[in-house]
Amino acid sequence: MGRPRTPLLSADRIADAALELVNATGGFTMPALAARLGVRPSSLYNHVAGRDAIVELLRERAMSEVELPSHDPDELPRPWREAVADIARSYRRSYARYPRLIPLLTAYPVNSASAITMYNTLAATLVRAGFDHADTLRVITLIDYLVLGSALDVAAPDEPWLASAEVGPEFAAALATATPNPHRADDAFEYGLSVLLAGLGA
Amino acid sequence: MGRPRTPLLSADRIADAALELVNATGGFTMPALAARLGVRPSSLYNHVAGRDAIVELLRERAMSEVELPSHDPDELPRPWREAVADIARSYRRSYARYPRLIPLLTAYPVNSASAITMYNTLAATLVRAGFDHADTLRVITLIDYLVLGSALDVAAPDEPWLASAEVGPEFAAALATATPNPHRADDAFEYGLSVLLAGLGA
Numbered sequence: 372m373g374r375p376r377t378p379l380l381s382a383d384r385i386a387d388a389a390l391e392l393v394n395a396t397g398g399f400t401m402p403a404l405a406a407r408l409g410v411r412p413s414s415l416y417n418h419v420a421g422r423d424a425i426v427e428l429l430r431e432r433a434m435s436e437v438e439l440p441s442h443d444p445d446e447l448p449r450p451w452r453e454a455v456a457d458i459a460r461s462y463r464r465s466y467a468r469y470p471r472l473i474p475l476l477t478a479y480p481v482n483s484a485s486a487i488t489m490y491n492t493l494a495a496t497l498v499r500a501g502f503d504h505a506d507t508l509r510v511i512t513l514i515d516y517l518v519l520g521s522a523l524d525v526a527a528p529d530e531p532w533l534a535s536a537e538v539g540p541e542f543a544a545a546l547a548t549a550t551p552n553p554h555r556a557d558d559a560f561e562y563g564l565s566v567l568l569a570g571l572g573a
Numbered sequence: 574m575g576r577p578r579t580p581l582l583s584a585d586r587i588a589d590a591a592l593e594l595v596n597a598t599g600g601f602t603m604p605a606l607a608a609r610l611g612v613r614p615s616s617l618y619n620h621v622a623g624r625d626a627i628v629e630l631l632r633e634r635a636m637s638e639v640e641l642p643s644h645d646p647d648e649l650p651r652p653w654r655e656a657v658a659d660i661a662r663s664y665r666r667s668y669a670r671y672p673r674l675i676p677l678l679t680a681y682p683v684n685s686a687s688a689i690t691m692y693n694t695l696a697a698t699l700v701r702a703g704f705d706h707a708d709t710l711r712v713i714t715l716i717d718y719l720v721l722g723s724a725l726d727v728a729a730p731d732e733p734w735l736a737s738a739e740v741g742p743e744f745a746a747a748l749a750t751a752t753p754n755p756h757r758a759d760d761a762f763e764y765g766l767s768v769l770l771a772g773l774g775a
Contacts, residue, residue, distance in 0.1 A: 381592060397599030397676065469761050474599065475724040482735040487744075492732065494744035508747040512761040513768060516722025523679040524714070533691065535682040542689075542696035545710040561716040566715060570772025 382418045384426040393429070395470050426479045429472055434485035436465045439492050440498060452504055453498035454569045455514070458493055463518045467553075470526035473519050510571065517567060521560040525553055582612060584620045595631070596675050613764035628681045631674055638667045652769045653702035657716070660695055661766055665720045669755075672728035675721050679766040704742050712773065720770060723762040727755055 389408045394400040401422060419425050438461045440454050448454075466473065481487065481526040490511060497507040524531075529551045530536075538546070549555050590609045594601035603624060607614040621627050637772065640663045642656050650656075668675065692713060700708040726733075731753045734740075740748070751757050 393599075396602075397595075398695040400598075404713065451738075457752075459732055470679075471676055474725060476675055477672075477729050477733075480730045480732055480735045482649035484739055487737060489740045491739070491741035491744045495741060495748050496744075498743040504743075504746040505750040506764075507743065508750050509761050509764040511720075512726070512757075514653075515763040516719050516726070516761075516765060519725060520718025520720075520722040523676060524718065526676075527679050528682045530682055531679075532689075533683055534687060536632065537686055537689045537693070539697060541641075541700040542693045544700075544706040545696050545713065545725045548710050551611075555714075559711050559718075562708075562711040563715040563718060566769060566772035568772070570768035570770070 373546075380408065380418055382416060384408065385415060385419055386485060386569060388470070389425050390429060390432070390469070391427075393469075393475060394443060397471055398475065399425075411530045416450055418547060421573060423479060429469075430476050430479075430481065430500050431467050432474055433476065434483060434489065436468075436544040437485060437489050439489060444513050448499065451496050452489065452572075454496045456564055458489065458496075460515075462489065463521055463560060466518060466522035467525040467556075470523050473523060476496060478520065500570060509544055517560070517563050521563065523554040524559065527552060527556065531555075564566060574619075581614060582610065582620055584658075586610065587617060587621055587627060588634060591627050592631060592634070592671070592674070595677060595746060596671075599673055600677065612727035624682060628677060629685050632678050632683065633685040635667055635671050635674055635678065635686055636664075636685060636691065638670075639663045639687060639691050641691060650701065653698050656698045657695065658766055660691065660768060661700075661716050661720060664691060664716075665723055665762060669727040669758075670746075672725050675725060679721065703754075713767060719762070719765050723758060725763065726758040726761065729754060729758065733757075746766060 385404065385408065389399045389404055392407060396403075401412050401415060402493060404425075405415055408415075419428070437458070438521050439455055481490070491515065493511050497510055498504070502510060530549075532542075532546055549556065565567065587606065587610065591601045591606055594605060594609060598605075601616050603617060606627075610617075621630070639660070642659055644653065683692070694715065695713050696709050700706070700758055704712060721731055732751075734744075734748055752760065
């Protein structure tokens with residue numbers, strides 16, 4: 372008894388193929404996905420409810436490696452800035468693997484368990500730190516902006532700005548300090564995170 | 574003498590078609606672009622040097638509406654935070670019109686005159702405010718993260734998080750404060766901008 376040459380269709384295999392299409396073309400359609408998997412579009416619906424469900428599988432994949440701080444109830448809670456910084460770093464590390472997914476994920480409502488768990492932890496940490504509910508949502512959104520912008524930047528070319536004739540002296544001097552990626556993007560993210568956390572206390 | 578039914582091919586028309594493809598599918602290829610314009614791929618190269626040049630046309634289009642503060646040499650320069658905030662607001666307003674362009678633009682080196690002019694103005698403002706060259710590049714990068722993350726958020730669904738069973742009490746209370754877009758994203762951007770500018774002084 373030989374194995375089938377083509378693995379059986381599954382939600383996981385559909386997500387793999389969708390991710391390949393997103394990485395190659397920036398998006399996916401159900402017909403293109405079916406063509407890539409060598410099946411009819413209707414077969415996809417035996418495994419996933421539709422395009423939205425596939426986007427959530429991709430989000431779950433991006434979020435699945437986000438590490439949340441463990442909280443030992445016998446220990447004092449860590450300072451909120453440290454807890455938020457660790458979550459933001461882990462969130463960014465995960466998303467930086469899939470920069471081309473980002474515009475797709477931001478265009479669909481968040482509904483994956485890993486994402487909700489991370490937002491729950493952020494919200495609980497911020498409310499405990501004294502932020503009211505409206506500001507808690509604003510801070511979470513600001514962390515999203517920093518993480519998503521920075522994850523896109525990891526995929527930027529090593530020289531993200533071409534030093535053309537029109538570059539002025541101050542910008543040229545600033546550009547001369549840039550290091551190759553991923554160092555430049557890592558450095559800018561850490562700088563941004565510390566500015567953000569300092570600004571939240573001001 | 575009748576007009577030709579199809580407008581003549583031009584760099585502008587190529588950019589229009591590329592933008593339509595990006596909005597519809599998240600990206601564009603030279604063959605798909607040629608097919609959409611009803612020409613052979615080789616005809617495109619009579620008007621643009623290649624894919625990179627088309628990306629720069631799209632960046633130029635996104636940046637062309639960014640308004641930079643005018644500087645009357647007889648007046649005292651404005652406080653740097655106000656100048657930076659105005660540029661960031663205008664930059665975001667422009668990019669929010671083209672959220673699907675963002676991952677494409679960040680994947681290619683910046684080489685459009687409007688973009689370089691904006692970065693020149695930001696760098697000159699920051700250096701005048703006392704930032705060293707390395708920090709000037711970091712602050713510019715941070716503004717990019719805020720603007721790009723926020724421009725993507727303008728295209729987010731009205732309920733960017735689905736309140737599923739797993740939403741914890743603090744996150745649920747935070748979500749309950751959300752207003753419909755574009756108000757929510759505008760509000761989060763202004764909050765983020767003020768946090769960032771406060772953090773830069775801390």
